Amino acid sequence: xxxxxxxxxxxxxxxxxxxxxxxxxxxxxxxxxxxxxxxxxxxxxxxxxxxxxxxxxxxxxxxxxxxxxxxxxxxxxxxxxxxxxxxxxxxxxxxxxxxxxxxxxxxxxxxxxxxxxxxxxxxxxxxxxxxxxxxxxxxxxxxxxxxxxxxxxxxxxxxxxxxxxxxxxxxxxxxxxxxxxxxxxxxxx
Numbered sequence: 581x582x583x584x585x586x587x588x589x590x591x592x593x594x595x596x597x598x599x600x601x602x603x604x605x606x607x608x609x610x611x612x613x614x615x616x617x618x619x620x621x622x623x624x625x626x627x628x629x630x631x632x633x634x635x636x637x638x639x640x641x642x643x644x645x646x647x648x649x650x651x652x653x654x655x656x657x658x659x660x661x662x663x664x665x666x667x668x669x670x671x672x673x674x675x676x677x678x679x680x681x682x683x684x685x686x687x688x689x690x691x692x693x694x695x696x697x698x699x700x701x702x703x704x705x706x707x708x709x710x711x712x713x714x715x716x717x718x719x720x721x722x723x724x725x726x727x728x729x730x731x732x733x734x735x736x737x738x739x740x741x742x743x744x745x746x747x748x749x750x751x752x753x754x755x756x757x758x759x760x761x762x763x764x765x766x767x768x769x
Contacts, residue, residue: 594719594739597693599701600630602646620647620659624668632681633689636670638707639679671711674755678709692716695741705742705752713756716740718765729757 602623620643627634627642634642640660670677671686680686692715695702705713716739717732727735733745733753742749760766 595691595693597696597701598630599696599698600627600642628679628681633678633709633711635707635709636677673710673759686711690715705740705749708740710756710759714759717756717760
């Protein structure tokens with residue numbers, strides 16, 4: 581069973597998940613010009629302002645939709661690879677990077693976001709930052725005290741409307757729980 585540790589800061593209440601909407605759909609392959617790189621960076625900033633923290637795969641999905649291209653477009657992928665690593669603050673707890681609006685946002689992030697009713701705003705568990713999943717777990721533990729790991733995982737999945745606990749989802753939950761344990765925000769007994 582897991583039990584939450586005393587924390588200096590209170591857990592923030594859950595928030596509604598907001599989805600970024602592009603103001604215009606851009607045409608590709610004009611992205612090779614400098615102005616399109618600038619536009620790509622501007623859109624990344626807009627997405628971060630609306631949706632951060634955001635997993636790399638979801639950020640990329642938003643951009644691909646905004647540029648109305650195929651994910652396999654090699655020129656776009658090259659442009660993206662030049663922009664993403666250099667311009668963004670990222671953490672890497674799980675299988676992919678999580679991008680943040682500001683460099684130290686991840687140190688203070690204590691909230692989680694509830695699923696939206698919009699289809700385009702639904703996130704798969706692997707599209708939710710492990711830090712956010714961990715915050716939901718902590719809220720559950722603070723509300724219920726010591727519960728089994730299986731029940732904690734099931735209730736976390738319920739919060740995010742992410743389906744039933746299975747072998748595919750378990751590693752994402754394990755990563756979030758491990759983050760809580762190593763961050764000192766949770767004591768395992």
